[in-house]
Amino acid sequence: MMNFVLLGFSDILNLQQILFGIFLLIYLTILVCNSIIILITKIDPALHTPMYFFLGHFSFLEICYVTVILPRMLMDLWTQKGHISFLACAIQMSFFLMLGGTECLLLAVMAYDRYVAICNPLHYALVMNHKVCSQLVAASWISTVPPVIGQTWMIFSLPFCASHTINHFFCDVPPILKLACGDTFVNEISFFVAAVAVVFIMAPFLLIVVSYGKIICNILKLSSARGRSKAFSTCSSHLTVVVLFYGTATITYLHPKPSQSEGTGKLISLFYTVFIPTLNPIIYTLRNKDIMMALRKLLTKLLP
Template identity: 55%
Template sequence: MVSGNQTTTPGFILSGFSNLTNRQGLLFMIFLTIYVMILLGNGVIVFVTVLDSALHTPMYFFLRNLSFVEICYTSVTLPKMLANCLAEDGSISFTSCAAQMYFFLLVGGTECFLLVAMAYDHCVAICNPLHYTLTMTRKVCVRMVAGSWLVNIPVHFGQTYLVFSLPFCGSHEINHFFCEIPPLLELSCVDTYRNKIVVFIVSLPFIITPFLYIVISYIKIARTILKMPSVQGRRKALSTCSSHLTVVALFYGSGMVVYLRPKSRDSMDTDKLLSLFYTIVIPMFNPFIYSLRNEEMKAALRKLVSRK
C-alpha cells in the first residue's frame, strides 16, 4: 500500500446507505429479515433434498449445491451490512476488505458454473433422455460441482491481489455496501486501465462463456420441445426449465450490467443498487422459485411436515 509519497491506509469506509441516516434501524430490521429468510429458505432446500431419497437425482444435487452457494454468497456481505447499520461508521480493515472481495468473487464465480451444470443436466434430460442415467452419473455430478469451486480459487485470488496491490490515496470511502472491484478501482490514485482490462478478460470465461453455453443449451432444449408430439410432455419439459431460466435471467442480467458496462463515478449508485439485487434479492427468491413451481419439492416438503 506504499507508492512513492503515498502512506499506508489502515482500511476503508463502506458508505453503504449512509445517506439514509435516520433509517439505519429500519434498514437493519429489513436486512436482518431478508438474511433470515435466505438462511431458512435455502437451508430447507438443502435439508429436504438430503433427507428425501426421491430427490437424490442430479437435478436436486445441483439445486442443493446452488442453495448452499446462495447461503455463502449472502453471508459474505450481509453480516457486515448489518453491523454497519448498528455501528453507523462503515469501517472495514484492509485485510477484511480483501477477504470479503475474494470470497465474494469465488462464490459468485462458482454460482456461474453451477448454473451451467444445471443447464447441461436439463439439456441431457430433455434432448437425450435414453442416455441420461449413463451421462449424469454421481461421479460426473460431483466432478462438475468440485470443478465449479476449484477453477475459481486461483483466478479470483489473482484478481484480488491485483486490486489490493494498487495504491489508494485521498478518500478511502467506498461508495458501496461491500468491497467490490468497480468502486475500489475508483479510489486508486493511479491509472487502473490495465485492471479494468483484466476484469473484462476474466469475465469472458467466467461470465460470458457460461452464459453463452446456457443460451446454446436452451436453444437445443427449445428445438427438442417443439418436436414433442405430446402437449403434456412439452408442459413437463417447460416446467423443468422455467425455474432455472428465471434464476439465470435475474443473476446474469444484473451481474453483466455491473461488470461489463463502462464505468463512471456517476454510475456507482446504479451499480450499488444492482449489486443489492443479485447479492440479496435473488438468493431470497431462489427458494420460492424452485419450491413453489416444483411439484416434487412441494411433495417432499409436505411429506417432511407430515412426519414431524
Template identity: 65%
Template sequence: MNQHQKPTEESRTEVMEFVLLGFSDVSHLHWFLFGLFLAIYIIILLGNGTILLITKVEPTLHTPMYYFLGNFSFLEICYVSFTLPRMLVNLGTQRRSISLVACATQMCFVLVLGAPECFLLAVMSYDHYVDICNTLNYSLLMNHKVCTQLVTGSWISGIPVQIGQTFQIFSLSFCASNQINHFFCDISPILNLACGEIFVNKMMVYIVAVLFVLVPFLLILISYSKIISTVLKLSSTTSRAKVFSTCSSHLAVVGLFFGPGIITYLRPKSSHSPDTEKVLSLFYTIVTPMLNPMIYSLRNKDVIMALENYYINNSFE
C-alpha cells in the same frame, strides 16, 4: 485532478482502512433498512437451508438436478454471509469503517463464491439439456461420478484466478479518499480509489468477467436453444407444458443473477453511476439468494411433496 493521475507525495496517504458508505444518503432510514435486511437474511438462511436439507434426506430427490440445487442453495448461504452480516453491523452501529485486510478478504470470498454460482447455473442448464434432448443416455451421461466432478469443478475453478485478482487490486496504491460508495467491497468502487495507471487492472476485470460470467451465460443460452428446439418438436401439448414448467424456475434464477451481473461488470464504465451499481448489486447478492428457494419450491411439485413427506414422517416420530 483526475483520480487516476499520480498524486503528489504530499497528497498521497497510506490507506489502512476504508469507509463503506452503503446507504448513508438515507441514514434516517437505517433502522428500517436494518430490520428489512435482517428479515431478508433470515429468509435466505431458512429457505436455502430447507432446500439443502430436503435434497439430502429425501430419497425421492436424490437425482442430479436436486444434487445441483442442494449445492447451489449451500453456495447461496455462503455467498450472502460475506455481505449481509457486515451490512447489518454497519446499519446497526452506524460505524462504517472496514480495515484494508477485512475489505480484501470480503472481496476475495465474494469473487471466489460468485464464480461457482455462474458455473453451477450452467451445469444445471446442461443437466436439463441432457434430460430433455438425450433422455435415453441420461443415466449414463449424468452418473454420480460425472455430477460430482461437475460440482467440484464449479466450486474450485475460480479460486486461483479470483485470489490473484484480489491480490492484484489490493497491491495498488490508493489516493487520499478512503470512502467506498457501496455496501460491500466490490471491484469497481475499490478501483475508483486507486492512484496511478489502472488500465491493466481494468482489462483483467473484463477478461475475468468474460470467462466467469459471460461464458457460462452463453453456455446456458446454447443449452436452452437446443431444449426449446427439441420441445417444439413434441406433439403433446401436455409434454411441452411440463418441460417448460420445469425449466422456467431455472431460467428465472438465471435472469435474476446474470442480468444485473453482466450489466455491472461488462457494460462501459462511462455509463456507470454508483447508485445504479448498488441497486444492481442488490439483485445478485441478496434478491437472487432470497428468491431461489421460493422459485424452486413453489413451482416444483417434487419439492413440495418431499417437504410434506418429511414433515409428516418427522411429526410421527
C-alpha cells in the same frame, strides 16, 4: 494497517434501523429457505436425482454467497461506522468473486443437466452418474479460485489515494478501483478479460444459451402438448434464475461506468447480492411439484 470506510447507506440516516430490520429478516429468510431445500434433497429418496443434487449444492452456495455480504452490512447498519481493514476488504472481495463465479458455473452445469435429461433421456442415468455430478460441482468451486486470487492481488497491490472511503455497502471491484491512484486501465481490462468476460459470465452463459437452444428445439419436436408443457416446466425455474442473476451482474460489470451513478450501482448490486438470493428458493419451490410434495412430507413428520 490501512483501513477503508464503507459508506453503505449512511446517506439515509433516518432509515438505518428500518434497513437493519429489513435486511436481517431477508438474511434469516435466505438461511431458513435454503437450509430446508438442502434438508429435503438429502432426506427424501424421491429427490436423489442429479437435478436435486445440483439444487442442494446451489442452495448451499446461496447461503455462503449472502453470508459474505449481509452480516457485515448488518453490523455497519447497527454501529453506523463502516470501518473495514485492508485485509478484511480484500478477503471479502475475493470470497464474493469466487462464490459469484461458482454460481455462474453451477448454473451452467444445471443447464447441461437439463439438456441431457431432455435431449438424451435414454443415456441420462449413465451420463449424469453420481461421480460425474460430484466432479462437475467440484470443478465449479475450484476453477474460480486461481483467477480470483490473482485478480484480488492485482487490485490491492495498487497505490490508493488519500480518500479511503468506499461509496458502497461491500468491497466490490468497481468502487475499489475508483480509489486507486494512477492508471487503473490495465487492471480494469485484465478484470474484464480474465475474470468477468471469460470465467464468470461469458463462458458459462454461452453454455447455458447453447444448452437451452438445443432443449427448445427438442421440445418443439414433441408431438404431445402435455409432454412439451412438462419439459418446459422442468426448465422454467432455472431459466428464471439465470435471467435474473446474469441480467443484474452483466449491468454491473459490463455496463459503461460513466453512465451509471453510484446510487444506481448500489441498487443493482442489492438485487444480485440480496434480493435475487431471496427469490431463488421461492422460484424453485413454488414451481416444483416434487419439492412441494417432499416439503409436505417433512411437515407431516414434524407436525403430525
